[in-house]
Amino acid sequence: MNNQIIFYPGTLDEKDGKFIQMGNKCKSCGKTSFPAVELCPFCCSDNGEKVPLSTVGTVFSFSVTRVPVGPYKPPIIGAYIDLPEGTRVFGQLQANEEELKTGMKVKVETGVLWTEKDGTEVLGYYYVPVETKHGGAE
Amino acid sequence: MRDVYVLGIGQTVFGKHTDLSVNDLGAAAGLAAVKDAEISPKEFQTAYCGAMHNIPVVGESILRRLGVDRIPIFNVENACASGSSAVHLLYRDIALGACEVGIALGVESLSAYARKFGKGLIGFEEDHEAKLALTMPSFFAMLCNRLMQERGATIEDICYASIKNHKAGISNPYSQYKKEVTVEEIMASPMIADPITVLQCCPQSDGAAAIILCSEDFYKKHNKKENRAPVRVAGSVISVSGAQDSSYDPLALKSLIDGAKAAYEMAGIGPEDLNVVELHDAFSGEELAAYEMLGLCKPGEGVTLARSGAAEMGGRCPVNPSGGLQSMGHPLGASGVRVVADIARQLWGEAGGYQVEGAQVGLAQMLGGVLSNIESPVVAGIQILVK
Numbered sequence: 060m061n062n063q064i065i066f067y068p069g070t071l072d073e074k075d076g077k078f079i080q081m082g083n084k085c086k087s088c089g090k091t092s093f094p095a096v097e098l099c100p101f102c103c104s105d106n107g108e109k110v111p112l113s114t115v116g117t118v119f120s121f122s123v124t125r126v127p128v129g130p131y132k133p134p135i136i137g138a139y140i141d142l143p144e145g146t147r148v149f150g151q152l153q154a155n156e157e158e159l160k161t162g163m164k165v166k167v168e169t170g171v172l173w174t175e176k177d178g179t180e181v182l183g184y185y186y187v188p189v190e191t192k193h194g195g196a197e
Numbered sequence: 198m199r200d201v202y203v204l205g206i207g208q209t210v211f212g213k214h215t216d217l218s219v220n221d222l223g224a225a226a227g228l229a230a231v232k233d234a235e236i237s238p239k240e241f242q243t244a245y246c247g248a249m250h251n252i253p254v255v256g257e258s259i260l261r262r263l264g265v266d267r268i269p270i271f272n273v274e275n276a277c278a279s280g281s282s283a284v285h286l287l288y289r290d291i292a293l294g295a296c297e298v299g300i301a302l303g304v305e306s307l308s309a310y311a312r313k314f315g316k317g318l319i320g321f322e323e324d325h326e327a328k329l330a331l332t333m334p335s336f337f338a339m340l341c342n343r344l345m346q347e348r349g350a351t352i353e354d355i356c357y358a359s360i361k362n363h364k365a366g367i368s369n370p371y372s373q374y375k376k377e378v379t380v381e382e383i384m385a386s387p388m389i390a391d392p393i394t395v396l397q398c399c400p401q402s403d404g405a406a407a408i409i410l411c412s413e414d415f416y417k418k419h420n421k422k423e424n425r426a427p428v429r430v431a432g433s434v435i436s437v438s439g440a441q442d443s444s445y446d447p448l449a450l451k452s453l454i455d456g457a458k459a460a461y462e463m464a465g466i467g468p469e470d471l472n473v474v475e476l477h478d479a480f481s482g483e484e485l486a487a488y489e490m491l492g493l494c495k496p497g498e499g500v501t502l503a504r505s506g507a508a509e510m511g512g513r514c515p516v517n518p519s520g521g522l523q524s525m526g527h528p529l530g531a532s533g534v535r536v537v538a539d540i541a542r543q544l545w546g547e548a549g550g551y552q553v554e555g556a557q558v559g560l561a562q563m564l565g566g567v568l569s570n571i572e573s574p575v576v577a578g579i580q581i582l583v584k
Contacts, residue, residue, distance in 0.1 A: 100440035122338030140441035
Protein backbone atom coordinates (compact mmCIF):
# COMPACT_ATOMS: atom_id res chain seq x y z
CA MET A 60 0.00 0.00 0.00
CA ASN A 61 1.18 3.48 -0.78
CA ASN A 62 2.16 5.87 1.97
CA GLN A 63 -0.76 8.14 2.85
CA ILE A 64 -0.79 11.55 4.46
CA ILE A 65 -3.54 14.08 5.23
CA PHE A 66 -3.42 17.29 3.16
CA TYR A 67 -3.50 19.48 6.25
CA PRO A 68 -2.98 18.16 9.77
CA GLY A 69 -5.99 18.49 12.05
CA THR A 70 -8.64 18.60 9.31
CA LEU A 71 -9.43 14.88 9.35
CA ASP A 72 -9.43 12.33 12.15
CA GLU A 73 -9.36 8.59 11.58
CA LYS A 74 -12.12 6.65 13.32
CA ASP A 75 -12.82 2.98 12.74
CA GLY A 76 -10.86 3.02 9.50
CA LYS A 77 -12.79 6.04 8.18
CA PHE A 78 -11.72 9.66 7.92
CA ILE A 79 -14.04 12.31 9.30
CA GLN A 80 -13.94 16.09 9.61
CA MET A 81 -13.68 17.05 13.27
CA GLY A 82 -14.51 20.56 14.45
CA ASN A 83 -14.53 22.31 17.81
CA LYS A 84 -17.87 23.00 19.48
CA CYS A 85 -17.45 25.83 21.94
CA LYS A 86 -19.38 25.35 25.17
CA SER A 87 -19.12 29.06 25.97
CA CYS A 88 -20.55 30.65 22.78
CA GLY A 89 -22.00 27.59 21.09
CA LYS A 90 -20.18 28.10 17.77
CA THR A 91 -18.63 25.21 15.89
CA SER A 92 -15.35 25.97 14.12
CA PHE A 93 -13.33 23.88 11.69
CA PRO A 94 -10.60 22.79 11.93
CA ALA A 95 -10.19 22.93 15.70
CA VAL A 96 -7.56 25.47 16.74
CA GLU A 97 -6.06 26.50 20.09
CA LEU A 98 -9.03 28.54 21.34
CA CYS A 99 -12.52 29.26 20.01
CA PRO A 100 -11.99 31.72 17.10
CA PHE A 101 -15.24 33.51 18.05
CA CYS A 102 -14.87 33.99 21.81
CA CYS A 103 -11.34 32.79 22.82
CA SER A 104 -12.78 30.19 25.19
CA ASP A 105 -10.83 26.97 25.79
CA ASN A 106 -13.99 25.24 26.92
CA GLY A 107 -14.79 23.23 23.82
CA GLU A 108 -15.08 19.67 22.62
CA LYS A 109 -14.14 17.97 19.40
CA VAL A 110 -17.22 17.01 17.43
CA PRO A 111 -17.73 15.51 13.97
CA LEU A 112 -19.02 18.08 11.47
CA SER A 113 -22.37 17.62 9.76
CA THR A 114 -21.84 15.68 6.58
CA VAL A 115 -24.51 17.49 4.52
CA GLY A 116 -24.53 21.22 3.79
CA THR A 117 -25.61 23.78 1.21
CA VAL A 118 -23.56 25.72 -1.32
CA PHE A 119 -23.29 29.41 -0.34
CA SER A 120 -21.27 30.40 -3.41
CA PHE A 121 -19.01 28.68 -5.90
CA SER A 122 -16.48 29.37 -8.63
CA VAL A 123 -14.94 27.31 -11.40
CA THR A 124 -11.21 27.85 -11.85
CA ARG A 125 -10.03 27.23 -15.42
CA VAL A 126 -6.28 27.14 -14.81
CA PRO A 127 -4.18 24.65 -12.83
CA VAL A 128 -3.65 25.42 -9.13
CA GLY A 129 -0.86 23.47 -7.42
CA PRO A 130 -1.54 19.77 -7.98
CA TYR A 131 -5.11 20.33 -9.26
CA LYS A 132 -6.09 20.30 -12.92
CA PRO A 133 -8.94 22.45 -14.25
CA PRO A 134 -11.82 22.72 -14.10
CA ILE A 135 -11.55 23.14 -10.33
CA ILE A 136 -14.91 23.76 -8.67
CA GLY A 137 -14.46 25.51 -5.33
CA ALA A 138 -17.33 26.31 -3.02
CA TYR A 139 -18.17 27.67 0.38
CA ILE A 140 -20.42 25.10 2.04
CA ASP A 141 -22.70 26.15 4.91
CA LEU A 142 -23.39 23.46 7.50
CA PRO A 143 -26.51 23.27 9.70
CA GLU A 144 -24.42 24.13 12.79
CA GLY A 145 -23.57 27.51 11.22
CA THR A 146 -20.04 26.63 10.15
CA ARG A 147 -18.79 27.63 6.69
CA VAL A 148 -16.24 25.32 5.07
CA PHE A 149 -14.40 25.81 1.76
CA GLY A 150 -13.94 22.69 -0.30
CA GLN A 151 -13.84 21.40 -3.81
CA LEU A 152 -17.02 20.14 -5.38
CA GLN A 153 -16.97 17.07 -7.59
CA ALA A 154 -19.98 17.62 -9.80
CA ASN A 155 -21.05 18.27 -13.36
CA GLU A 156 -20.80 21.95 -14.16
CA GLU A 157 -24.36 22.00 -15.49
CA GLU A 158 -25.80 20.98 -12.14
CA LEU A 159 -23.96 23.65 -10.10
CA LYS A 160 -26.34 25.92 -8.24
CA THR A 161 -26.18 28.18 -5.23
CA GLY A 162 -28.16 26.56 -2.43
CA MET A 163 -27.69 23.02 -3.74
CA LYS A 164 -27.34 20.28 -1.15
CA VAL A 165 -23.97 18.55 -1.00
CA LYS A 166 -22.40 15.90 1.19
CA VAL A 167 -18.82 15.43 2.23
CA GLU A 168 -16.62 12.58 1.06
CA THR A 169 -13.00 11.81 1.79
CA GLY A 170 -10.39 10.35 -0.48
CA VAL A 171 -7.16 10.97 -2.36
CA LEU A 172 -6.83 14.62 -3.46
CA TRP A 173 -3.59 14.11 -5.32
CA THR A 174 -0.61 11.75 -5.51
CA GLU A 175 2.92 13.01 -4.95
CA LYS A 176 5.74 12.06 -7.35
CA ASP A 177 7.06 9.50 -4.84
CA GLY A 178 3.66 7.78 -4.78
CA THR A 179 2.49 9.29 -1.50
CA GLU A 180 -1.27 9.68 -1.55
CA VAL A 181 -2.56 12.92 -0.11
CA LEU A 182 -5.93 12.49 1.55
CA GLY A 183 -8.53 15.17 2.09
CA TYR A 184 -12.19 16.02 1.84
CA TYR A 185 -14.38 17.20 -1.00
CA TYR A 186 -18.10 17.53 -1.60
CA VAL A 187 -20.49 15.82 -4.00
CA PRO A 188 -24.12 16.65 -4.79
CA VAL A 189 -26.74 14.87 -2.72
CA GLU A 190 -28.61 12.94 -5.31
CA THR A 191 -32.15 14.11 -5.80
CA LYS A 192 -34.70 11.89 -7.43
CA HIS A 193 -37.00 13.50 -9.92
CA GLY A 194 -40.40 12.05 -10.66
CA GLY A 195 -41.60 8.60 -9.82
CA ALA A 196 -42.69 7.27 -6.49
CA GLU A 197 -40.54 7.79 -3.41
CA MET B 198 -3.79 63.61 18.20
CA ARG B 199 -1.71 66.04 16.14
CA ASP B 200 -2.37 66.94 12.52
CA VAL B 201 -0.25 65.03 9.99
CA TYR B 202 0.73 66.52 6.62
CA VAL B 203 1.96 65.10 3.34
CA LEU B 204 5.34 66.63 2.50
CA GLY B 205 6.27 64.63 -0.56
CA ILE B 206 5.45 61.62 -2.71
CA GLY B 207 7.30 59.45 -5.20
CA GLN B 208 6.87 56.30 -7.20
CA THR B 209 8.30 54.25 -10.03
CA VAL B 210 6.39 53.43 -13.17
CA PHE B 211 4.49 50.22 -12.40
CA GLY B 212 5.04 47.32 -14.77
CA LYS B 213 7.53 44.61 -15.63
CA HIS B 214 10.97 45.64 -14.37
CA THR B 215 12.77 42.33 -14.65
CA ASP B 216 16.16 44.05 -14.61
CA LEU B 217 15.47 45.96 -11.37
CA SER B 218 15.71 44.50 -7.87
CA VAL B 219 13.38 45.29 -4.98
CA ASN B 220 16.15 47.55 -3.66
CA ASP B 221 16.44 49.37 -7.00
CA LEU B 222 12.68 49.96 -7.12
CA GLY B 223 12.40 51.07 -3.49
CA ALA B 224 15.39 53.41 -3.73
CA ALA B 225 13.99 55.02 -6.91
CA ALA B 226 10.62 55.70 -5.26
CA GLY B 227 12.27 56.88 -2.02
CA LEU B 228 14.57 59.25 -3.90
CA ALA B 229 11.66 60.63 -5.92
CA ALA B 230 9.77 61.37 -2.68
CA VAL B 231 12.83 63.04 -1.13
CA LYS B 232 13.25 65.25 -4.20
CA ASP B 233 9.56 66.07 -4.15
CA ALA B 234 9.69 67.02 -0.45
CA GLU B 235 12.95 68.92 -0.94
CA ILE B 236 14.43 67.73 2.36
CA SER B 237 17.47 65.67 3.27
CA PRO B 238 16.76 62.02 4.09
CA LYS B 239 18.84 62.68 7.23
CA GLU B 240 15.74 64.46 8.56
CA PHE B 241 13.78 61.18 8.79
CA GLN B 242 13.18 60.06 12.36
CA THR B 243 11.53 56.77 11.46
CA ALA B 244 10.61 54.67 8.42
CA TYR B 245 8.19 51.90 7.53
CA CYS B 246 8.34 49.64 4.51
CA GLY B 247 5.38 47.60 3.28
CA ALA B 248 6.11 44.53 1.18
CA MET B 249 4.41 41.18 0.87
CA HIS B 250 7.03 38.84 -0.59
CA ASN B 251 9.92 40.29 1.25
CA ILE B 252 13.67 40.18 1.23
CA PRO B 253 15.02 40.37 4.80
CA VAL B 254 15.28 43.89 6.31
CA VAL B 255 13.98 45.33 3.06
CA GLY B 256 13.44 48.86 4.43
CA GLU B 257 16.99 49.13 5.76
CA SER B 258 18.30 47.60 2.57
CA ILE B 259 16.57 50.29 0.47
CA LEU B 260 17.10 53.29 2.73
CA ARG B 261 20.86 52.77 3.20
CA ARG B 262 21.10 53.74 -0.46
CA LEU B 263 19.67 57.14 0.47
CA GLY B 264 22.00 57.56 3.45
CA VAL B 265 19.26 56.82 5.97
CA ASP B 266 20.67 55.03 9.02
CA ARG B 267 20.60 55.00 12.81
CA ILE B 268 16.82 55.48 13.00
CA PRO B 269 14.15 52.90 13.78
CA ILE B 270 13.04 51.20 10.53
CA PHE B 271 10.22 48.65 10.44
CA ASN B 272 9.15 46.22 7.76
CA VAL B 273 5.42 45.57 7.51
CA GLU B 274 3.54 42.74 5.84
CA ASN B 275 -0.28 42.79 5.61
CA ALA B 276 -0.88 41.29 2.13
CA CYS B 277 -2.24 43.92 -0.31
CA ALA B 278 -2.71 46.28 2.66
CA SER B 279 1.02 46.15 3.53
CA GLY B 280 1.59 49.63 2.13
CA SER B 281 -1.56 50.98 3.83
CA SER B 282 -0.21 49.59 7.09
CA ALA B 283 3.18 51.28 6.58
CA VAL B 284 1.42 54.63 5.96
CA HIS B 285 -0.85 54.08 8.97
CA LEU B 286 2.02 53.36 11.36
CA LEU B 287 3.95 56.41 10.22
CA TYR B 288 0.79 58.51 10.53
CA ARG B 289 0.26 57.19 14.06
CA ASP B 290 3.84 57.92 15.14
CA ILE B 291 3.51 61.54 14.03
CA ALA B 292 -0.09 62.01 15.24
CA LEU B 293 0.82 60.71 18.69
CA GLY B 294 3.93 62.88 18.88
CA ALA B 295 6.51 60.08 18.76
CA CYS B 296 8.30 61.79 15.85
CA GLU B 297 8.09 64.78 13.53
CA VAL B 298 8.83 63.33 10.11
CA GLY B 299 9.31 59.97 8.43
CA ILE B 300 8.90 57.99 5.23
CA ALA B 301 6.56 55.14 4.35
CA LEU B 302 7.66 52.94 1.48
CA GLY B 303 5.84 50.20 -0.37
CA VAL B 304 7.68 47.86 -2.70
CA GLU B 305 7.21 44.62 -4.59
CA SER B 306 8.79 42.70 -7.43
CA LEU B 307 6.47 39.98 -8.65
CA SER B 308 9.06 39.22 -11.34
CA ALA B 309 11.48 38.30 -8.55
CA TYR B 310 8.73 36.30 -6.85
CA ALA B 311 7.95 34.39 -10.05
CA ARG B 312 11.66 33.59 -10.56
CA LYS B 313 11.74 32.08 -7.08
CA PHE B 314 8.38 30.33 -6.85
CA GLY B 315 7.16 30.00 -10.44
CA LYS B 316 4.16 31.57 -12.13
CA GLY B 317 0.51 30.90 -11.54
CA LEU B 318 -2.23 31.76 -9.11
CA ILE B 319 -1.14 32.71 -5.64
CA GLY B 320 -2.65 30.91 -2.64
CA PHE B 321 -1.67 31.74 0.91
CA GLU B 322 1.06 29.55 2.35
CA GLU B 323 0.14 27.38 5.34
CA ASP B 324 -3.58 28.02 4.89
CA HIS B 325 -5.68 24.87 4.69
CA GLU B 326 -8.24 26.30 2.25
CA ALA B 327 -5.41 27.48 -0.04
CA LYS B 328 -4.34 23.82 -0.18
CA LEU B 329 -7.80 23.09 -1.59
CA ALA B 330 -7.20 25.66 -4.39
CA LEU B 331 -8.81 28.72 -2.78
CA THR B 332 -6.96 31.53 -4.56
CA MET B 333 -7.56 35.25 -4.88
CA PRO B 334 -9.36 34.83 -8.25
CA SER B 335 -11.52 31.97 -6.97
CA PHE B 336 -12.52 34.01 -3.91
CA PHE B 337 -13.36 37.10 -5.96
CA ALA B 338 -15.16 34.93 -8.54
CA MET B 339 -17.49 33.88 -5.73
CA LEU B 340 -17.94 37.57 -4.86
CA CYS B 341 -18.81 38.29 -8.51
CA ASN B 342 -21.29 35.42 -8.49
CA ARG B 343 -22.88 36.97 -5.39
CA LEU B 344 -23.09 40.33 -7.21
CA MET B 345 -24.85 38.69 -10.13
CA GLN B 346 -27.21 36.75 -7.91
CA GLU B 347 -27.99 39.35 -5.24
CA ARG B 348 -27.60 42.63 -7.13
CA GLY B 349 -28.61 41.57 -10.61
CA ALA B 350 -25.18 42.43 -12.03
CA THR B 351 -24.71 41.50 -15.67
CA ILE B 352 -21.40 40.54 -17.31
CA GLU B 353 -21.24 44.15 -18.54
CA ASP B 354 -21.49 45.35 -14.93
CA ILE B 355 -18.79 42.91 -13.82
CA CYS B 356 -16.51 44.28 -16.58
CA TYR B 357 -17.38 47.91 -15.78
CA ALA B 358 -14.40 48.78 -13.56
CA SER B 359 -11.95 47.13 -15.95
CA ILE B 360 -13.26 49.22 -18.87
CA LYS B 361 -13.49 52.48 -16.87
CA ASN B 362 -10.07 52.08 -15.22
CA HIS B 363 -8.19 50.98 -18.32
CA LYS B 364 -9.54 54.09 -20.02
CA ALA B 365 -8.44 56.30 -17.11
CA GLY B 366 -4.95 54.75 -17.01
CA ILE B 367 -4.12 55.95 -20.51
CA SER B 368 -3.32 59.44 -19.24
CA ASN B 369 -1.28 58.26 -16.23
CA PRO B 370 2.47 58.20 -16.96
CA TYR B 371 3.03 55.68 -14.11
CA SER B 372 0.48 53.18 -15.43
CA GLN B 373 1.47 49.66 -16.53
CA TYR B 374 -1.13 49.62 -19.30
CA LYS B 375 -2.14 52.37 -21.66
CA LYS B 376 -4.85 50.64 -23.56
CA GLU B 377 -8.63 50.70 -23.59
CA VAL B 378 -10.56 47.43 -23.44
CA THR B 379 -14.10 46.50 -24.45
CA VAL B 380 -16.52 43.98 -22.93
CA GLU B 381 -15.93 41.77 -25.97
CA GLU B 382 -12.14 41.84 -25.52
CA ILE B 383 -12.45 41.24 -21.78
CA MET B 384 -14.72 38.23 -22.20
CA ALA B 385 -12.61 36.85 -25.09
CA SER B 386 -9.49 36.87 -22.90
CA PRO B 387 -8.70 33.58 -21.14
CA MET B 388 -11.10 32.58 -18.35
CA ILE B 389 -9.39 32.32 -14.94
CA ALA B 390 -12.33 31.60 -12.61
CA ASP B 391 -15.85 32.13 -13.93
CA PRO B 392 -16.79 34.93 -14.57
CA ILE B 393 -13.32 36.45 -14.05
CA THR B 394 -11.17 36.59 -17.19
CA VAL B 395 -7.56 37.76 -17.49
CA LEU B 396 -8.67 41.28 -18.44
CA GLN B 397 -10.73 41.57 -15.24
CA CYS B 398 -7.60 40.83 -13.16
CA CYS B 399 -4.93 43.33 -12.20
CA PRO B 400 -1.60 42.44 -13.79
CA GLN B 401 1.34 41.09 -11.82
CA SER B 402 3.61 44.07 -11.41
CA ASP B 403 6.91 45.38 -10.13
CA GLY B 404 7.14 48.81 -8.57
CA ALA B 405 7.48 50.97 -5.52
CA ALA B 406 5.88 54.05 -3.99
CA ALA B 407 6.85 56.36 -1.14
CA ILE B 408 5.26 59.10 0.94
CA ILE B 409 6.82 61.50 3.42
CA LEU B 410 4.56 62.56 6.30
CA CYS B 411 5.30 65.18 8.96
CA SER B 412 3.88 67.21 11.83
CA GLU B 413 2.40 70.68 11.36
CA ASP B 414 5.49 72.30 12.90
CA PHE B 415 7.82 70.41 10.60
CA TYR B 416 5.60 71.19 7.61
CA LYS B 417 5.64 74.92 8.34
CA LYS B 418 9.41 74.91 8.69
CA HIS B 419 10.32 72.70 5.75
CA ASN B 420 7.62 72.90 3.08
CA LYS B 421 9.16 74.70 0.12
CA LYS B 422 6.27 74.17 -2.29
CA GLU B 423 4.52 77.49 -1.75
CA ASN B 424 1.98 76.83 -4.48
CA ARG B 425 0.89 73.52 -3.05
CA ALA B 426 -2.09 73.67 -0.71
CA PRO B 427 -1.39 71.83 2.56
CA VAL B 428 -2.84 68.30 2.46
CA ARG B 429 -3.56 66.53 5.73
CA VAL B 430 -4.07 62.85 6.52
CA ALA B 431 -7.36 63.42 8.33
CA GLY B 432 -8.21 59.80 9.01
CA SER B 433 -6.32 56.52 8.94
CA VAL B 434 -7.62 53.10 9.94
CA ILE B 435 -6.41 49.52 9.66
CA SER B 436 -9.36 47.21 10.22
CA VAL B 437 -9.02 43.42 10.55
CA SER B 438 -11.87 40.96 10.01
CA GLY B 439 -13.45 38.60 12.53
CA ALA B 440 -14.06 34.87 12.56
CA GLN B 441 -16.31 33.65 9.76
CA ASP B 442 -19.53 31.72 10.13
CA SER B 443 -22.29 31.00 7.64
CA SER B 444 -23.90 34.44 8.16
CA TYR B 445 -21.02 36.18 6.37
CA ASP B 446 -21.62 37.83 3.00
CA PRO B 447 -18.51 39.07 1.14
CA LEU B 448 -20.71 41.87 -0.29
CA ALA B 449 -20.86 43.30 3.24
CA LEU B 450 -17.38 42.95 4.72
CA LYS B 451 -17.72 44.29 8.27
CA SER B 452 -14.06 45.25 8.62
CA LEU B 453 -14.29 47.49 5.55
CA ILE B 454 -17.69 48.99 6.44
CA ASP B 455 -16.69 49.70 10.05
CA GLY B 456 -13.17 50.79 9.07
CA ALA B 457 -14.55 53.32 6.60
CA LYS B 458 -17.04 54.64 9.18
CA ALA B 459 -14.23 55.05 11.71
CA ALA B 460 -12.08 56.89 9.16
CA TYR B 461 -14.97 59.23 8.22
CA GLU B 462 -15.51 59.95 11.90
CA MET B 463 -11.81 60.73 12.47
CA ALA B 464 -11.82 63.05 9.48
CA GLY B 465 -15.11 64.68 10.46
CA ILE B 466 -16.60 64.07 7.02
CA GLY B 467 -19.05 61.70 5.37
CA PRO B 468 -18.81 59.70 2.15
CA GLU B 469 -20.93 62.38 0.43
CA ASP B 470 -18.01 64.81 0.92
CA LEU B 471 -15.56 62.71 -1.12
CA ASN B 472 -14.41 64.10 -4.46
CA VAL B 473 -12.07 61.26 -5.42
CA VAL B 474 -11.39 57.65 -4.38
CA GLU B 475 -8.54 55.25 -5.15
CA LEU B 476 -9.37 51.66 -4.21
CA HIS B 477 -8.43 47.99 -4.47
CA ASP B 478 -9.82 46.87 -7.85
CA ALA B 479 -7.64 43.77 -8.12
CA PHE B 480 -10.65 42.12 -9.78
CA SER B 481 -13.04 44.30 -11.77
CA GLY B 482 -16.27 43.21 -10.06
CA GLU B 483 -15.12 43.98 -6.53
CA GLU B 484 -15.13 47.73 -7.22
CA LEU B 485 -18.95 47.65 -7.37
CA ALA B 486 -19.15 45.96 -3.98
CA ALA B 487 -16.70 48.51 -2.54
CA TYR B 488 -18.97 51.41 -3.57
CA GLU B 489 -21.55 50.07 -1.13
CA MET B 490 -19.15 49.26 1.69
CA LEU B 491 -17.47 52.67 1.53
CA GLY B 492 -20.89 54.33 1.65
CA LEU B 493 -20.63 55.91 -1.81
CA CYS B 494 -24.17 54.58 -2.25
CA LYS B 495 -26.73 52.74 -0.14
CA PRO B 496 -26.19 49.03 0.57
CA GLY B 497 -27.46 47.07 -2.41
CA GLU B 498 -26.97 49.91 -4.92
CA GLY B 499 -23.39 49.36 -6.10
CA VAL B 500 -24.48 48.20 -9.54
CA THR B 501 -26.88 51.16 -9.82
CA LEU B 502 -24.07 53.57 -8.90
CA ALA B 503 -21.81 52.07 -11.57
CA ARG B 504 -24.54 52.40 -14.20
CA SER B 505 -25.16 56.05 -13.20
CA GLY B 506 -21.65 57.10 -14.21
CA ALA B 507 -21.05 58.76 -10.80
CA ALA B 508 -17.69 56.95 -10.41
CA GLU B 509 -16.31 58.07 -13.78
CA MET B 510 -14.19 61.09 -14.64
CA GLY B 511 -16.61 64.02 -14.58
CA GLY B 512 -19.00 62.11 -12.31
CA ARG B 513 -19.96 62.93 -8.71
CA CYS B 514 -16.98 61.04 -7.23
CA PRO B 515 -14.48 59.56 -9.69
CA VAL B 516 -13.11 56.20 -8.50
CA ASN B 517 -9.64 55.08 -9.58
CA PRO B 518 -8.88 58.01 -11.94
CA SER B 519 -5.26 56.77 -11.87
CA GLY B 520 -6.37 53.64 -13.70
CA GLY B 521 -6.57 51.65 -10.47
CA LEU B 522 -4.90 48.30 -10.04
CA GLN B 523 -6.54 47.20 -13.30
CA SER B 524 -4.47 49.56 -15.43
CA MET B 525 -1.85 51.02 -13.06
CA GLY B 526 -0.73 47.55 -12.05
CA HIS B 527 -0.47 46.05 -8.59
CA PRO B 528 2.96 45.59 -7.04
CA LEU B 529 1.30 44.18 -3.92
CA GLY B 530 3.19 45.94 -1.11
CA ALA B 531 3.47 49.19 -3.06
CA SER B 532 -0.21 49.74 -3.88
CA GLY B 533 -1.26 50.78 -0.36
CA VAL B 534 1.27 53.62 -0.43
CA ARG B 535 0.56 54.44 -4.07
CA VAL B 536 -3.18 55.03 -3.50
CA VAL B 537 -2.46 57.53 -0.69
CA ALA B 538 0.19 59.27 -2.81
CA ASP B 539 -2.29 59.46 -5.69
CA ILE B 540 -4.94 61.11 -3.50
CA ALA B 541 -2.33 63.67 -2.35
CA ARG B 542 -1.46 64.32 -6.00
CA GLN B 543 -5.15 64.87 -6.79
CA LEU B 544 -5.66 67.31 -3.89
CA TRP B 545 -2.51 69.22 -4.90
CA GLY B 546 -3.93 69.47 -8.41
CA GLU B 547 -0.86 67.77 -9.87
CA ALA B 548 -2.45 64.70 -11.44
CA GLY B 549 -2.14 66.01 -15.00
CA GLY B 550 -4.25 64.11 -17.50
CA TYR B 551 -6.16 62.26 -14.80
CA GLN B 552 -6.79 65.26 -12.55
CA VAL B 553 -10.20 65.40 -10.85
CA GLU B 554 -10.98 69.12 -11.03
CA GLY B 555 -11.34 70.86 -7.70
CA ALA B 556 -10.75 67.77 -5.55
CA GLN B 557 -10.71 68.76 -1.85
CA VAL B 558 -11.31 65.48 -0.05
CA GLY B 559 -10.20 61.99 -1.10
CA LEU B 560 -10.13 58.45 0.20
CA ALA B 561 -7.59 55.67 -0.38
CA GLN B 562 -8.55 52.06 0.32
CA MET B 563 -6.83 48.68 0.13
CA LEU B 564 -7.94 45.15 0.99
CA GLY B 565 -5.63 42.26 1.67
CA GLY B 566 -5.55 38.54 2.25
CA VAL B 567 -7.89 35.59 1.92
CA LEU B 568 -7.68 33.03 4.71
CA SER B 569 -9.65 30.13 6.17
CA ASN B 570 -12.30 30.78 8.80
CA ILE B 571 -11.98 34.54 8.83
CA GLU B 572 -14.18 36.97 6.92
CA SER B 573 -12.11 37.67 3.83
CA PRO B 574 -10.47 39.84 2.61
CA VAL B 575 -8.75 39.90 5.99
CA VAL B 576 -7.34 43.44 6.26
CA ALA B 577 -8.84 46.75 5.19
CA GLY B 578 -6.72 49.90 5.10
CA ILE B 579 -8.45 53.29 4.76
CA GLN B 580 -6.86 56.73 4.61
CA ILE B 581 -8.72 60.02 4.13
CA LEU B 582 -6.87 63.10 2.92
CA VAL B 583 -8.22 66.65 3.15
CA LYS B 584 -6.99 69.87 1.57
